[in-house]
Amino acid sequence: MSVDLRVALGSLDLANPVMTASGTFASGREFSDFIDLNRLGAIVTKGVSARPWPGNASPRIAETASGMLNSIGLQNPGVDAFVATDLTWLAQHAPCVPVIVNVSGHSVAEYVEVIERLESASGVVGYELNISCPNVDTGGMAFGTSCAAAGNVVRACRPATQRPLIVKLSPNVTDIAEIARAVQAEGADAVSLINTLLGMAVDARTRRPKLSRVVGGLSGPAIKPVALRMVWQVAAAVSIPVVGMGGIMTAEDAIEFLIAGATAVAVGTGNFVDPTTTIRVLDGIEEWCRSSGVASVRELIGSLEVGA
Amino acid sequence: MSVDLRVALGSLDLANPVMTASGTFASGREFSDFIDLNRLGAIVTKGVSARPWPGNASPRIAETASGMLNSIGLQNPGVDAFVATDLTWLAQHAPCVPVIVNVSGHSVAEYVEVIERLESASGVVGYELNISCPNVDTGGMAFGTSCAAAGNVVRACRPATQRPLIVKLSPNVTDIAEIARAVQAEGADAVSLINTLLGMAVDARTRRPKLSRVVGGLSGPAIKPVALRMVWQVAAAVSIPVVGMGGIMTAEDAIEFLIAGATAVAVGTGNFVDPTTTIRVLDGIEEWCRSSGVASVRELIGSLEVGA
Amino acid sequence: MTTPERPFIERVDVLTNTRIAPGVGLMVLHAPRCARAVQPGQFVHLRLGAGTDTILRRPFSIHRAYQDTIEILYQVLGAGTLRLAEKRPGDDSMDLVGPLGHGWQVPTNTAHALLVGGGLGAAPLGMLAEHLAASGVAVVVAQGAPTAERLVARELFERVARRVDVATDDGSAGELGFVTSVTARLLDAERFDVVYLCGPEVMERAVIAQCVQHSVPCQVSLERLMACGVGACLSCVVSTRSGLKRACVDGPVFDAEEVLFDASEIPPKH
Amino acid sequence: MTTPERPFIERVDVLTNTRIAPGVGLMVLHAPRCARAVQPGQFVHLRLGAGTDTILRRPFSIHRAYQDTIEILYQVLGAGTLRLAEKRPGDDSMDLVGPLGHGWQVPTNTAHALLVGGGLGAAPLGMLAEHLAASGVAVVVAQGAPTAERLVARELFERVARRVDVATDDGSAGELGFVTSVTARLLDAERFDVVYLCGPEVMERAVIAQCVQHSVPCQVSLERLMACGVGACLSCVVSTRSGLKRACVDGPVFDAEEVLFDASEIPPKH
Numbered sequence A, B: 001m002s003v004d005l006r007v008a009l010g011s012l013d014l015a016n017p018v019m020t021a022s023g024t025f026a027s028g029r030e031f032s033d034f035i036d037l038n039r040l041g042a043i044v045t046k047g048v049s050a051r052p053w054p055g056n057a058s059p060r061i062a063e064t065a066s067g068m069l070n071s072i073g074l075q076n077p078g079v080d081a082f083v084a085t086d087l088t089w090l091a092q093h094a095p096c097v098p099v100i101v102n103v104s105g106h107s108v109a110e111y112v113e114v115i116e117r118l119e120s121a122s123g124v125v126g127y128e129l130n131i132s133c134p135n136v137d138t139g140g141m142a143f144g145t146s147c148a149a150a151g152n153v154v155r156a157c158r159p160a161t162q163r164p165l166i167v168k169l170s171p172n173v174t175d176i177a178e179i180a181r182a183v184q185a186e187g188a189d190a191v192s193l194i195n196t197l198l199g200m201a202v203d204a205r206t207r208r209p210k211l212s213r214v215v216g217g218l219s220g221p222a223i224k225p226v227a228l229r230m231v232w233q234v235a236a237a238v239s240i241p242v243v244g245m246g247g248i249m250t251a252e253d254a255i256e257f258l259i260a261g262a263t264a265v266a267v268g269t270g271n272f273v274d275p276t277t278t279i280r281v282l283d284g285i286e287e288w289c290r291s292s293g294v295a296s297v298r299e300l301i302g303s304l305e306v307g308a
Numbered sequence C, D: 001m002t003t004p005e006r007p008f009i010e011r012v013d014v015l016t017n018t019r020i021a022p023g024v025g026l027m028v029l030h031a032p033r034c035a036r037a038v039q040p041g042q043f044v045h046l047r048l049g050a051g052t053d054t055i056l057r058r059p060f061s062i063h064r065a066y067q068d069t070i071e072i073l074y075q076v077l078g079a080g081t082l083r084l085a086e087k088r089p090g091d092d093s094m095d096l097v098g099p100l101g102h103g104w105q106v107p108t109n110t111a112h113a114l115l116v117g118g119g120l121g122a123a124p125l126g127m128l129a130e131h132l133a134a135s136g137v138a139v140v141v142a143q144g145a146p147t148a149e150r151l152v153a154r155e156l157f158e159r160v161a162r163r164v165d166v167a168t169d170d171g172s173a174g175e176l177g178f179v180t181s182v183t184a185r186l187l188d189a190e191r192f193d194v195v196y197l198c199g200p201e202v203m204e205r206a207v208i209a210q211c212v213q214h215s216v217p218c219q220v221s222l223e224r225l226m227a228c229g230v231g232a233c234l235s236c237v238v239s240t241r242s243g244l245k246r247a248c249v250d251g252p253v254f255d256a257e258e259v260l261f262d263a264s265e266i267p268p269k270h
C-alpha cells in the first residue's frame, strides 16, 4: 500500500506534513550532512528581522527535565544577508523543498519591512510571523499575548503579500483559541503552535539564573502535553490549518498532533537530539499509516475520538 | 552549625519551609507509614468542598515525559466527612504539624461555606483557596484566570476568617503577577503556585485521549522551569509570601524555589515517586545550608543574583 | 490470613530476569522484607530506576514469595515494562513500595476453590494457589491465553492444583477459544466455595456473570492506572455499590458483586 | 592538515571506561569511522542513551584516536557525566555526532610548540601532541591541575614531549601554584612558534596575555554550552573581533587574539 502523505496549508501544498521548527534548523544547511533536505515537507527558517540582531548574552541554554530552555534572542544577520546567503544556498542545494521564512520584528513596521524585502526573492513559499518569541525585550511575545496586538501584526502584513501567512502563536496566554481567532479574522492562512513556554532555571550553588537573560523558552518533550492541548483547542476554534509542534521526537508524537487537529507538524528540539529526527518522523508516519491501513495522512487530521 | 529552618507565611509560623502540595498527600495518613508527619512544615490537605464531589471518570492519569497529567477532579467526601475523619485522625496522630485545608468551590458561596464550616474546627491553621483546578467544569480554574474573578473569591472569603488565606494560583494565564496583585489587594496572606498546567495526551493507536476528561493538569519535573519563572515573577510583584511548587523532587529543586523568591515550598508529584520525598527534601535543605554556611533558610529567600 | 503489615520502601536487587514467553518476563528479586510480609493478591509499586523518564512507579502483583525473594511476572507493553525487560542480574537501581493492597480473602471453611486467570491475570494467582494447596484447599485452575507458550505459571498450577483446564485463542493448548467456556463447564459440573478471578476486564465480567448465575462467591483483582499506590491520589478509583473505592488500598481484590463495571477500564493492550 | 570530513552519526560501543583520578574517567570507544576522520582539537557530540532524561547531547574532545577507537577524558560534573561514568564495557546505547568543529591548526614551519593544559584542558591536547611529535615538531607541555593525580594524560605528554613542566594547587607535583607561572617562565626562556591552550577561562586569559606580551601566536580551545553542535542553534556563540562566532563550527579552537572574553563564560565548576 502506498500512503498519500500530502497535506495543504491553505494554498500551500506540501509533499508531506513534516516541517522544521524555526530557530532549530537554521536554514537547513547544517543538517544537509545528515539528511536529504528535499524530502522535508517544508523548511521553516530561523527568525529573520529587517536589520541584524545580536541576540542575547551567553549562557543562552540550559537543560531541564525532558526539555531545554533557550534565550537565543533571535540572533540573525538581517534580511539582506539572509537572502544573499541562506536563500542562495537553498536554491542551489535544496531546490525541491518549500521554504517558509520565519519573520521577526521589534515593531509592526519591521515585520512588514522583512516581508516586502522577501517578496522579490524567489524560493520563498510563505511566511511564518513570529509573534511569540519570549526572548526579546520589544516585540516578540508582546505581540502574541493579546488579540489586539496579534491582530495588528497580521493586519499590517496581510496587504504586503499574496503568499501564505502562518502566524506562530505563544502558549503563554490564558486563551490561545481567542488569539487564533483574532489572527484568522485578519486573514492569516494558518497558525503554528506552540512556541516555547516561558521558563527559568536557577543554579542553586551560585544563586544565579542559568540563563544570562534570566528567563527563556522551554521546549522539548516536557511541553508536549501543553502543546497537544493547545493544538486541540485551536483546531476546534478556527477553520484555517494548524501546524503543531512541541516536543516531537518520534513519528508517534507527530501522529498524536495530527490526531489532535494539526495539518502539519514541526520538529524543533528533536533536531538537536538526533539530526535525522525529521526524516525518522517522516518515515515513521508513512510506516505507521501503512501498517494501520491509513491510505492518506489527511485521514488522521483531527480524528480524535472524544466521548464514550 | 545548627540551621534555622523557620519561615513565616504571614502570621503563620512554620518550623521549616517544606509543605505538601494539595491533592497529592490526601491528609497525610497514607504517608504516615513512611515518614514522621510531625516533621513537616505544614500539611496542605486535598481539596475540600461543601458537599461531596465524585470527581471525573477514569482514566484519570497519564504519564508524560518527566511528568504526569491528572484529571482527578477534586473527588472528596465534602467538608463534614473531612472534619469527622481526616481532621480527627490528624489531631490524634500528627498533633504537631500545622494543617492547611485546601478549599474548593463550584461557586464563590461554596468557598465561603467550606471556610465557615471549618472555622469551628480546631487543628486548622489556615486555608488555601484553590482557584486554579483545571479539572472541574464550573468553578476551579475559571476563578483563577481573571483578576476580577480571583479577587471576588478572596473578597468573599476574607470576612469569613481571621486565619491566613493562601490563594493557589493558576499558571494557565498570560500574566500571573497581575492575578497575584489582585488577590493581595483583597487581603490574601500568601499565594501558592503553581497549580498544574493544562495539558493533554493522545493514544495514537486508539485515537482517543488518554484521560477520559480529555484534558488534565500537568505536574512533575517537566513543569519546574515554568514554576520557577512564575515564582520569581510573582515574588517580585507582591509583598506577601509565596509558596513555590512544581516538580520538586530534591532539596536542590526546593532551594532553587527559595532562591527564586519562595518563602516555603510544596512537594506534589514527588510524593508518588518516593513517599519520603518531603523528608528527603527537608533533610537535604538543612544539610545544604550547613555545608554552604547558611545559618538561616530565610537568607535564601529571593536571593537570586540577577545581572553581571 | 493475618492483618497485613504496613507498607514500606525496600531496595531490590535483580537476581534473575528471564524471558519466559514472547513479550513476557519473569523477574526474581531479592527483597527479604517484602517476601516475608506479603500476602497473596498484594502487589508492589516498583520504581524502575533513577531519573524522571518513566517517572511513575509501576504496579506488579507478587507472583510468588519465598525466603528472601519475590517473583514478578510481567508483560512488556510500554516504556516501563521495556525498561524492566532490560534489567540484568545484579541491577540494584530499583526499589519497591509494598506490600500494597487488599489481597485475596479465604472464607472460613473453604475446601474447593476455582482460580481463573486470563493472560497475565495468572500472575497474582500463583502465590494464592500455593497457599491454598498448602492449607489443604482443593484448587482447580481455569487458565486462558493467546497461545500455549503464554500460559504463564502453568507448571506452578500443575504442581499444586487438582486440575488445570486451559483454553487458548489458537488452540495450541487445551480448548480452542476463551477461558470463559472452560469456566462455564467447570461451574456447571462442580460446586466451588469461591472463585478467584483475574484477567482482562471483558473476561472478568463474563466469569462474574457465570458466578452470579451459579451463586458462587467471586473475588476479582482489578487493574487501574496508579500514581501513588498508597491511597492518596485517587487516580485508581473503582465504582462499587458502596461508592468509589481505591484499587490500591481497598483493592486490587474486590468482592465481584461489589464492583460496578462502568466504562472506565484501561484500554486493553494485551 | 587536510580539510575536515563532513560530520556524521556513528553508533559507539564502550570498550573500557576507567576511573583514572578522583572524578575523572577515561572512556575508550569503538568508533571506527570517527577514529579515521577526526583531526586534533575536534570533538564529538555524544548522545548518552535513549530517553529524555539528559536530553541534550554532551560535547567531548577527542583525546586520542587510533585504529578503530577514540578516547575521551571526562570529568564528572553533573547528570550527564555521571551517566557516562556508569557506562560499562559492552554498552552500545550511545551514538556520536562528529567529528565536529574547527581544530588546532599547525602554521607552516612550526618547529617548536608549547601546549598548555589546565585540568581537563589536557584532553584536546593529547592527539595534538602525538601528531606534532610524529611530524617532527618539538613539543613542550605546561600542565596544571589541583593535585598530582589529576594531571591527566601526563604519561602521554611525557612520552611525546621534549619537556613537561607541571604545577599543582597543592604542590603534590611540580611547582606549587598555577600553571600560569610555569608558562610565564617558559615563555620568558624560550621562543615558541605557537602556543596551544586549553583550560578554565580565567587561566586561558592569563596565558593569552603572556603570549601577547611575548608576541607568540596562540590558539585557544573554548567551551560553550551546546545544543545542536552543528552550527544551527546559536547557543554556543563566542564574541570575536569579527563578530559572533559559533564555538561548535567556527571553533572550538580560535586564534586567541580574535576572542573577546566578555562575561559569558560557563560558571566554572572544575
Ligand SMILES: Cc1cc2nc3c(=O)[nH]c(=O)nc-3n(C[C@H](O)[C@H](O)[C@H](O)COP(=O)(O)OP(=O)(O)OC[C@H]3O[C@@H](n4cnc5c(N)ncnc54)[C@H](O)[C@@H]3O)c2cc1C
Binding pocket: B062, B063, C043, C054, C056, C057, C058, C059, C060, C061, C062, C072, C073, C074, C075, C076, C077, C078, C079, C080, C081, C082, C120, C123, C124, C222, C223, C224, C225, C226, C252, C266
Ligand atoms: C495492582 C496491579 C497489579 C498488576 N500486576 C501486574 C502483573 O503482575 N504483571 C503485569 O505484567 N502487569 C501487571 N499490572 C499492569 C502493569 O502495571 C502495567 O502493565 C504496567 O504498568 C505498564 O507499564 P508500561 O510502562 O510498560 O506501559 P505504559 O502504557 O507505557 O505505561 C504508562 C502508564 O500507564 C500505566 N499502565 C499501563 N497499563 C496499565 C495497566 N494495565 N494497569 C495499570 N497501570 C497501567 C503505567 O503504570 C504507567 O503509569 C498490574 C497493574 C495493577 C494495577
Ligand SMILES: Cc1cc2nc3c(=O)[nH]c(=O)nc-3n(C[C@H](O)[C@H](O)[C@H](O)COP(=O)(O)OP(=O)(O)OC[C@H]3O[C@@H](n4cnc5c(N)ncnc54)[C@H](O)[C@@H]3O)c2cc1C
Binding pocket: A062, A063, D043, D054, D056, D057, D058, D059, D060, D061, D062, D072, D073, D074, D075, D076, D077, D078, D079, D080, D081, D082, D120, D123, D124, D222, D223, D224, D225, D226, D252, D266
Ligand atoms: C567543545 C567542547 C569540548 C569539551 N571537551 C571535554 C572533555 O574532553 N572532557 C570533559 O570532561 N569535558 C569536556 N567538555 C565539557 C563537557 O561537555 C561538560 O563538562 C559536560 O557536558 C557536562 O555535562 P553534565 O551533564 O555532567 O553537567 P551538567 O552541568 O549537569 O550539564 C547540564 C548542561 O550543561 C552543559 N555543560 C555543563 N558544563 C559544560 C561545559 N563546561 N562545557 C559545555 N557544556 C557544559 C551540558 O552539556 C548540559 O547541556 C567540553 C565542552 C565543549 C564545548
Ligand SMILES: Cc1cc2nc3c(=O)[nH]c(=O)nc-3n(C[C@H](O)[C@H](O)[C@H](O)COP(=O)(O)O)c2cc1C
Binding pocket: A021, A022, A023, A024, A046, A047, A070, A072, A074, A102, A130, A133, A168, A194, A195, A196, A218, A219, A220, A221, A223, A245, A246, A247, A248, A266, A267, A268, A269, A270, D233
Ligand atoms: C534554540 C531554539 C531557538 C528557537 N528560535 C525560534 C525562532 O527564531 N523563531 C520562532 O518562531 N521559534 C523559535 N523557537 C521555537 C521553536 O520553533 C518551537 O516552537 C519550540 O521549540 C517548540 O518545539 P520543540 O519542542 O520541538 O522544540 C526556537 C526554539 C529553540 C529551542
Ligand SMILES: Cc1cc2nc3c(=O)[nH]c(=O)nc-3n(C[C@H](O)[C@H](O)[C@H](O)COP(=O)(O)O)c2cc1C
Binding pocket: B021, B022, B023, B024, B046, B047, B070, B072, B074, B102, B130, B133, B168, B194, B195, B196, B218, B219, B220, B221, B223, B245, B246, B247, B248, B266, B267, B268, B269, B270, C233
Ligand atoms: C493527582 C493530583 C491531584 C491534585 N489535586 C489538587 C487539589 O485538589 N487542589 C489543588 O489545589 N491542587 C491539586 N493538585 C496540584 C498540586 O497541588 C500542585 O500544585 C501541582 O501538582 C504542581 O506540583 P508538583 O509538580 O510537585 O506535583 C493536584 C496535583 C496532582 C498531581
Ligand code: FES
Binding pocket: C225, C226, C227, C228, C229, C230, C231, C232, C233, C234, C235, C236, C237, C246, C247, C248, C249
Ligand atoms: S494509586 Fe493513588 S489512590 Fe490508588
Ligand code: FES
Binding pocket: D225, D226, D227, D228, D229, D230, D231, D232, D233, D234, D235, D236, D237, D246, D247, D248, D249
Ligand atoms: S551548538 Fe548549536 S550552533 Fe553551536
